[in-house]
Amino acid sequence: MEDINQHEGEDLNFTNRINLKPLQAHVEAIKQEIGKIIVGQNEMIELLIISILSNGHTLIEGVPGVAKTVTAKILARTLDVDFSRIQFTPDLMPSDILGTSIFNVKTNDFEYKKGPIFSNIVLIDEINRAPAKTQAALFEVMAERQITIDNNQFIMEPPFLVFATQNPIEQEGTYRLPEAQLDRFLFKINVDYPSLEDEVQILVDNHKREDQLDLNAINPVLNATDIIKYQGLIKQILVEDHLLHYIASIVNSTRNNANLYLGASPRASIAILNAAKANAAIHGRDFVTPDDIKRCTKAVLKHRLVLTPEREMEAFTVDKVVDQILETIEIPR
Numbered sequence: 366m367e368d369i370n371q372h373e374g375e376d377l378n379f380t381n382r383i384n385l386k387p388l389q390a391h392v393e394a395i396k397q398e399i400g401k402i403i404v405g406q407n408e409m410i411e412l413l414i415i416s417i418l419s420n421g422h423t424l425i426e427g428v429p430g431v432a433k434t435v436t437a438k439i440l441a442r443t444l445d446v447d448f449s450r451i452q453f454t455p456d457l458m459p460s461d462i463l464g465t466s467i468f469n470v471k472t473n474d475f476e477y478k479k480g481p482i483f484s485n486i487v488l489i490d491e492i493n494r495a496p497a498k499t500q501a502a503l504f505e506v507m508a509e510r511q512i513t514i515d516n517n518q519f520i521m522e523p524p525f526l527v528f529a530t531q532n533p534i535e536q537e538g539t540y541r542l543p544e545a546q547l548d549r550f551l552f553k554i555n556v557d558y559p560s561l562e563d564e565v566q567i568l569v570d571n572h573k574r575e576d577q578l579d580l581n582a583i584n585p586v587l588n589a590t591d592i593i594k595y596q597g598l599i600k601q602i603l604v605e606d607h608l609l610h611y612i613a614s615i616v617n618s619t620r621n622n623a624n625l626y627l628g629a630s631p632r633a634s635i636a637i638l639n640a641a642k643a644n645a646a647i648h649g650r651d652f653v654t655p656d657d658i659k660r661c662t663k664a665v666l667k668h669r670l671v672l673t674p675e676r677e678m679e680a681f682t683v684d685k686v687v688d689q690i691l692e693t694i695e696i697p698r
Contacts, residue, residue: 421551553668
């Protein structure tokens with residue numbers, strides 16, 4: 366992964382059809398703003414930026430205390446758009462997310478009071494602590510960016526993105542998310558513990574700040590118009606036909622793999638395609654390479670694939686299956 370990024374960061378001798386320098390400058394500015402508070406976690410930050418450019422939702426998983434929520438909040442602060450946060454709990458109801466109709470005695474009629482989901486960036490904290498009834502409230506809005514209530518349809522204002530954090534399923538008091546909901550997330554990002562050097566720097570920074578987290582120090586970099594413009598720019602990135610076949614071959618291989626009970630859907634193919642385009646753009650290229658596809662594939666597939674019970678008992682992992690698939694499929698030249 367690091368080798369790919371280093372290679373892509375080099376000065377490449379070609380002329381782009383599309384001017385990507387403003388996009389790259391804004392991406393670098395976002396990273397610098399986040400770096401004022403967050404130490405390390407470069408992979409998570411870059412994948413989150415890719416998800417924004419790809420117009421995709423992201424699921425962030427890690428043990429408590431590894432800055433999942435803080436990073437998502439700080440990233441949202443770099444975007445001059447509406448932001449809301451929803452803390453998921455076992456007693457949360459769908460109306461707490463979507464809103465509800467309230468009877469107005471003055472007009473003698475019901476009027477709809479919008480819930481916190483009506484925002485541009487929605488941070489759902491500990492999404493897997495709410496039961497299936499509440500999770501179902503997110504199905505329509507995440508897939509279609511609209512809400513239907515009382516026969517009325519409400520279209521979400523673009524951009525609309527969901528960042529959701531969750532603790533590993535082994536943590537006490539968590540529910541397994543339905544496969545249909547997981548499929549609506551572009552990425553699943555696993556956040557590991559920091560390295561020893563990063564953790565020392567975290568302590569140094571925390572000591573200097575006197576244990577205060579000043580989010581006002583984060584400056585906005587992009588507004589809603591900028592985000593929509595760059596999302597449109599990403600769609601213009603060139604992808605050769607043989608690379609489309611490469612993506613389809615990867616996803617198709619998950620459907621007849623002996624280690625998997627459930628393979629990936631065509632939505633996964635589209636997700637890899639869009640993410641690869643964004644990855645190419647932030648590294649200054651207006652065309653996709655096989656490395657862009659490989660870089661994004663694991664984050665796209667890891668939450669969509671289900672191991673067979675036998676493989677789960679053997680402590681096999683989805684990441685190993687994806688690695689095997691990428692090794693067996695010939696890389697197009």
